[in-house]
Amino acid sequence: MTKLKPGDRVDCRVKTATIVSPYRNYDEVKTFEIVAKDDHGYYLYVPHYYALKGTIVADVYCCKRLGIDKRFLNENIIHIQENMIANIRSRLDGMVCSICKEFYPFASGNQKDGTLICYSCRQNPYR
Numbered sequence: 078m079t080k081l082k083p084g085d086r087v088d089c090r091v092k093t094a095t096i097v098s099p100y101r102n103y104d105e106v107k108t109f110e111i112v113a114k115d116d117h118g119y120y121l122y123v124p125h126y127y128a129l130k131g132t133i134v135a136d137v138y139c140c141k142r143l144g145i146d147k148r149f150l151n152e153n154i155i156h157i158q159e160n161m162i163a164n165i166r167s168r169l170d171g172m173v174c175s176i177c178k179e180f181y182p183f184a185s186g187n188q189k190d191g192t193l194i195c196y197s198c199r200q201n202p203y204r
């Protein structure tokens with residue numbers, strides 16, 4: 078499972094205003110920003126000029142439940158499964174813990190040599 082997170086951008090293939098599997102025929106490729114994730118996949122921000130089927134409006138309840146940033150309030154979003162992502166465009170900054178190799182978004186180095194050791198590993202070096 079790739080670990081994408083809000084702020085990352087992905088390409089999806091679109092055919093007749095529907096996001097289709099990366100293995101299907103398509104009309105165009107569009108880039109979307111991830112605004113939230115759940116157990117089944119990701120929620121993508123859909124700008125108003127992208128006419129897509131199946132979008133929902135990120136209302137207050139939805140933003141709260143999914144932890145969506147309030148700049149997307151009342152914008153259109155769409156839920157996709159992870160396997161609908163054709164390509165990963167960019168990932169936000171962060172660092173990988175040098176012990177457990179977990180990726181921590183927005184983290185910066187906290188060791189003398191500039192590497193990161195995460196909180197869990199600092200608490201329990203033998204985990």
Ligand SMILES: [Zn+2]
Pocket residue numbers: 174175176177178179194195196197198
């Ligand atoms: Zn760690």
